[in-house]
Amino acid sequence: MGHVRSRPIGTITRGTTGHNRLRRSDRWIAAVHGPLLRSAARPLVVDLGYGASHITTCELFGRLRRVCPTVQIVGIEIDPERVAAAKPYEREGVSFVRGGFELPVDRPPMVVRAFNVLRQYGEAEAWAHWDRLRAGIHPAGVIVEGTCSEIGHRAVWVTLGAEGPRTLTFAARFSGFGQPSELAERLPKTLIHRNVPGERVHAFLADWDRAWAACAPFGAYGHRQRWIRAAESLARDWPVATASPTGGTARWRLGELTLPWRAVAP
Structure with a gap:
């Protein structure tokens, strides 16, 4: 070394x-x-x-x-x-x-x-x-x-x-996007060109957008609450991290969401 x-x-x-x-x-x-x-x-x-x-x-x-x-x-x-x-x-x-x-x-x-x-x-x-x-x-x-x-x-x-x-x-940042799929532009090089129908990462982002839209009423309490509720909804169908140290409310309230690589791997 x-x-x-x-x-x-x-x-x-x-x-x-x-x-x-x-x-x-x-x-x-x-x-x-x-x-x-x-x-x-x-x-x-x-x-x-x-x-x-x-x-x-x-x-x-x-x-x-x-x-x-x-x-x-x-x-x-x-x-x-x-x-x-x-x-x-x-x-x-x-x-x-x-x-x-x-x-x-x-x-x-x-x-x-x-x-x-x-x-x-x-x-x-x-x-x-x-x-x-x-x-x-x-x-x-x-x-x-x-x-x-x-x-x-x-x-x-x-x-x-x-x-x-x-x-x-x-x-x-909660004020830095309109819907979660806008984060796709920052996907790693190994995934960014995979954001197309038929690939898992595309399906995940589409489901996240749907959860975000469905949780719009929580936006009345702020973007943070909407993010947390959307994460909870998404976790019903995807293996989103829901416990410390990578997941759960403590991380979601900071505008983070983590899931296993295998869930979106090409």
């Missing part, structure tokens, strides 16, 4: 980022995987492809330190100029290195966050990069790979373990 390749694996992304763009996924990682981080003696987190600014890496560090005071984070970027720009912001527990999907770190990470890095690849390449990342994490570790809108009001991510994809999570 300590060997650093002369040529990182991957291509440079647009690098778009900004304050709090990844707050939704950070909050979820802290709540769901805090125990995983605390279980390790030297928990390492990788922020892969952090973009043109160090800010989201440092925000993730701050949020994870609150649930695991010993966590360390390494921001990895393939663009040497971005690494050079981030270096002045290194501090105890936070560092930045040049690299890609090969994960040039000194030990297998417990968590890899990879956001907005696979959009530019084809579906087959995305599957291959998932496999490469899975081979590089700690045996008990996870990868949180997803995409979000420019300001973070819509996001979708997959959680993968060493064995493969586990869950798919949707997250949205």
Whole structure:
């Protein structure tokens, strides 16, 4: 794991980022995987492809330190100029290195966050990069790979373990959409082209829209109540997570919904 390749694996992304763009996924990682981080003696987190600014890496560090005071984070970027720009912001527990999907770190990470890095690849390449990342994490570790809108009001991510994809999570600002299927534009690369009739993810989003419409009367009490009621309705026909740490009212009230990957797998 300590060997650093002369040529990182991957291509440079647009690098778009900004304050709090990844707050939704950070909050979820802290709540769901805090125990995983605390279980390790030297928990390492990788922020892969952090973009043109160090800010989201440092925000993730701050949020994870609150649930695991010993966590360390390494921001990895393939663009040497971005690494050079981030270096002045290194501090105890936070560092930045040049690299890609090969994960040039000194030990297998417990968590890899990879956001907005696979959009530019084809579906087959995305599957291959998932496999490469899975081979590089700690045996008990996870990868949180997803995409979000420019300001973070819509996001979708997959959680993968060493064995493969586990869950798919949707997250949205309540004022940031008209109906749930609008989140389809943020599906992972392995699913985004599958949102067509006959595919499970398409059926799920169609059912979610129907549940959302049926729960419109609850909108009188606010979008949050409508989201919660729609999730409850959806859970009657789909294996939506209904218990902690990934589901139930505590997560739904934040504008999140998680279900097993197998329910929507292509």
